[in-house]
Amino acid sequence: MGDTLAQKLIRSHLVCGEMRVGEEIGLKIDQTLTQDATGTMAYLEFEAMGVPRVRTERSVAYIDHNTLQTGFENADDHRYIQTVCNKHGIYFSRPGNGICHQVHLERFGIPGKTLIGSDSHTPTGGGIGMLAFGAGGLDVAVAMGGGTYYITMPKMVRVNLTGRLQPWVAAKDVILEVLRRMSVKGGVGKIVEYGGDGVKTLSVPERATITNMGAELGASTSIFPSDEVTREFMKAQGRANDWVALQPDADAEYDEIIDIDLNTLVPLAACPHSPDAVKPVSELQGLAVDQCCIGSCTNSSLMDMLKVAAILKGKTVHPNVSLSIAPGSKQVYTMLAENGALADLIAAGARILECACGPCIGMGQSPNSKGVSLRTFNRNFEGRSGTADGQVYLVSPETAAVSALTGVFTDPRTAGEAPVYTMPERFLVNDNMVVAPVDETEMNTVEVVRGPNIKPFPKTSPMAEEIAAKVLLKVGDNITTDHIMPAGAKILPLRSNIPAISEHCFVRCDPEFPARCHEEGVGFIIGGSNYGQGSSREHAALAPLYLGIKAVIVKSFARIHVANLINAGIIPLTFADETDYDRISLGDRLALPDVRGRLTRREPLVLKNETTGEEIALNTNFSDRQIDMLLAGGLLDYTRQQSI
Ligand code: MIC
Ligand code: SF4
Numbered sequence: 001m002g003d004t005l006a007q008k009l010i011r012s013h014l015v016c017g018e019m020r021v022g023e024e025i026g027l028k029i030d031q032t033l034t035q036d037a038t039g040t041m042a043y044l045e046f047e048a049m050g051v052p053r054v055r056t057e058r059s060v061a062y063i064d065h066n067t068l069q070t071g072f073e074n075a076d077d078h079r080y081i082q083t084v085c086n087k088h089g090i091y092f093s094r095p096g097n098g099i100c101h102q103v104h105l106e107r108f109g110i111p112g113k114t115l116i117g118s119d120s121h122t123p124t125g126g127g128i129g130m131l132a133f134g135a136g137g138l139d140v141a142v143a144m145g146g147g148t149y150y151i152t153m154p155k156m157v158r159v160n161l162t163g164r165l166q167p168w169v170a171a172k173d174v175i176l177e178v179l180r181r182m183s184v185k186g187g188v189g190k191i192v193e194y195g196g197d198g199v200k201t202l203s204v205p206e207r208a209t210i211t212n213m214g215a216e217l218g219a220s221t222s223i224f225p226s227d228e229v230t231r232e233f234m235k236a237q238g239r240a241n242d243w244v245a246l247q248p249d250a251d252a253e254y255d256e257i258i259d260i261d262l263n264t265l266v267p268l269a270a271c272p273h274s275p276d277a278v279k280p281v282s283e284l285q286g287l288a289v290d291q292c293c294i295g296s297c298t299n300s301s302l303m304d305m306l307k308v309a310a311i312l313k314g315k316t317v318h319p320n321v322s323l324s325i326a327p328g329s330k331q332v333y334t335m336l337a338e339n340g341a342l343a344d345l346i347a348a349g350a351r352i353l354e355c356a357c358g359p360c361i362g363m364g365q366s367p368n369s370k371g372v373s374l375r376t377f378n379r380n381f382e383g384r385s386g387t388a389d390g391q392v393y394l395v396s397p398e399t400a401a402v403s404a405l406t407g408v409f410t411d412p413r414t415a416g417e418a419p420v421y422t423m424p425e426r427f428l429v430n431d432n433m434v435v436a437p438v439d440e441t442e443m444n445t446v447e448v449v450r451g452p453n454i455k456p457f458p459k460t461s462p463m464a465e466e467i468a469a470k471v472l473l474k475v476g477d478n479i480t481t482d483h484i485m486p487a488g489a490k491i492l493p494l495r496s497n498i499p500a501i502s503e504h505c506f507v508r509c510d511p512e513f514p515a516r517c518h519e520e521g522v523g524f525i526i527g528g529s530n531y532g533q534g535s536s537r538e539h540a541a542l543a544p545l546y547l548g549i550k551a552v553i554v555k556s557f558a559r560i561h562v563a564n565l566i567n568a569g570i571i572p573l574t575f576a577d578e579t580d581y582d583r584i585s586l587g588d589r590l591a592l593p594d595v596r597g598r599l600t601r602r603e604p605l606v607l608k609n610e611t612t613g614e615e616i617a618l619n620t621n622f623s624d625r626q627i628d629m630l631l632a633g634g635l636l637d638y639t640r641q642q643s644i
Contacts, residue, residue, distance in 0.1 A: 009246075013131070018153075025152075033100050036064065039062075060100075062104075067358075118139075123214050127210070162198050209299055267281040291371055362492075453500075458499075460636065469520065471525070544568075576616075600631065
């Protein structure tokens with residue numbers, strides 16, 4: 001039996017473990033990326049490890065999230081990241097250069113290489129055939145130091161594409177269709193590999209839209225083959241030499257196959273508040289729209305922008321709609337300016353933003369109360385826009401642009417001829433906003449600048465013999481990292497200050513949670529299925545760590561979050577029988593007797609509900625490495641004990 005493309009890349013990067021589904025495997029990482037909202041912590045962790053220079057082939061730090069500088073904090077963090085990168089051998093993409101995933105695809109990604117990034121949408125790189133994973137900052141720090149990256153060997157899903165997209169139907173509609181079929185937890189423990197005849201009809205930016213939003217499936221990653229289309233893209237970026245052809249073996253076997261006929265797809269929208277609440281746009285036709293936002297790492301390529309400019313050209317945005325547009329990178333922005341398309345956007349009344357995450361992470365442009373906002377982004381979790389009752393729909397750039405003109409939800413197929421635009425043969429290449437690090441021989445001349453908002457990594461301690469504490473929070477299914485550790489313009493500047501950001505932990509679910517934690521000192525969290533879906537932010541583990549949470553017990557976890565909990569030394573546990581979730585209430589006193597001894601001896605853990613007197617069985621299928629990490633008090637302590 002042959003290998004799937006993902007299996008081939010895993011095999012060629014395998015450091016340890018057996019490639020058997022469900023087993024832990026270790027991978028060699030060729031490239032890393034960070035962004036500024038997770039980057040400060042990642043570099044503080046890297047510094048704490050004491051490795052002088054990065055050992056990857058290429059590591060890049062991007063500034064794209066915290067670009068709204070309403071106080072000194074974000075600017076201080078940018079300065080810290082710039083200096084720490086300069087010293088330790090990391091390339092620094094300055095604010096203004098664009099969104100990490102878009103720029104990485106354009107300028108640094110290489111087919112066949114492994115990439116991990118401290119951002120859940122790192123699988124965007126799968127659009128050019130990279131094996132790219134979102135990870136916590138600590139995992140990225142370890143990889144920068146030359147350490148192995150561990151994942152659970154995933155199942156393989158093949159999405160078989162046939163036919164060709166019809167006019168007005170976009171790559172966004174392909175991934176929304178996959179989300180409709182698989183749901184936000186359908187990809188957990190799986191790699192989604194695209195293949196079939198339809199692949200060659202999709203350009204690299206379109207493929208990247210699809211692999212980017214594979215994160216919303218909960219998938220480990222998504223990947224496209226590297227073919228002639230990829231070669232053309234690399235060539236247009238002046239990087240033809242980096243191209244290699246990559247295909248799965250003809251006799252590769254997949255655990256699951258999904259067939260999608262591109263001819264039959266229609267414009268789709270993910271309704272509030274989940275990326276898998278997908279309906280045809282035609283069913284929403286006529287709903288009044290307050291805002292449209294075009295951009296984000298999912299849909300901010302030159303191609304997306306040119307389409308939108310062609311739709312808006314010579315027209316005016318509807319009086320009741322605010323339309324914001326953020327091109328994905330300096331390359332995209334400059335090319336739009338040079339070919340006149342930017343003028344068409346401005347003339348139509350679009351509010352042009354800098355090339356950064358912006359409204360996607362709640363950095364400005366929050367909609368009005370109960371406002372209907374059509375966004376080309378990838379997440380529409382409740383409150384993420386910054387407006388608690390905002391109604392965010394995820395749509396293609398075509399649907400957003402056409403609806404911005406009509407003022408109501410509009411199926412773009414009703415708008416006449418599809419937009420005509422031409423893609424240039426060459427992209428404009430100018431890497432003047434990427435700062436190369438100093439040579440190793442000069443690293444001691446660089447002083448790392450730390451602002452007053454930058455506080456050290458929270459204190460960890462080895463696992464206790466026994467844990468006995470109250471349930472300080474009980475939540476339901478599909479809790480996102482935006483519930484656990486909200487983002488937005490007010491809270492994001494605290495990303496380098498765990499004590500301060502912890503005061504916002506879970507406040508959207510229960511405003512009293514931080515205070516209760518301070519009162520009790522230690523505690524448990526109980527949750528439902530797919531707990532921790534969404535972002536890679538390790539703050540969703542570090543804030544609970546700081547607040548004294550010792551274990552999180554749920555029906556099931558999302559992949560990156562469970563790794564972050566272990567990295568932080570918090571024990572992630574699942575119920576052996578999901579109905580036991582109902583046998584625990586907020587405030588119950590729970591105990592994990594002899595937890596240290598039992599984990600050391602690889603014995604199952606038993607949870608005692610001391611309030612009801614019941615015993616509850618738990619799953620404890622940790623790898624030896626994970627157990628050692630938990631016993632040590634997390635990855636940082638574990639790494640200090642080992643030599644990487
Ligand atoms: C997101 O889209 O939620 C973010 C903001 O990019 C996060 C990273 C973060 O929280 O800093 C992600 O996707 O990992
Ligand atoms: Fe930035 Fe939004 Fe992409 Fe996250 S999903 S990296 S916030 S653009």
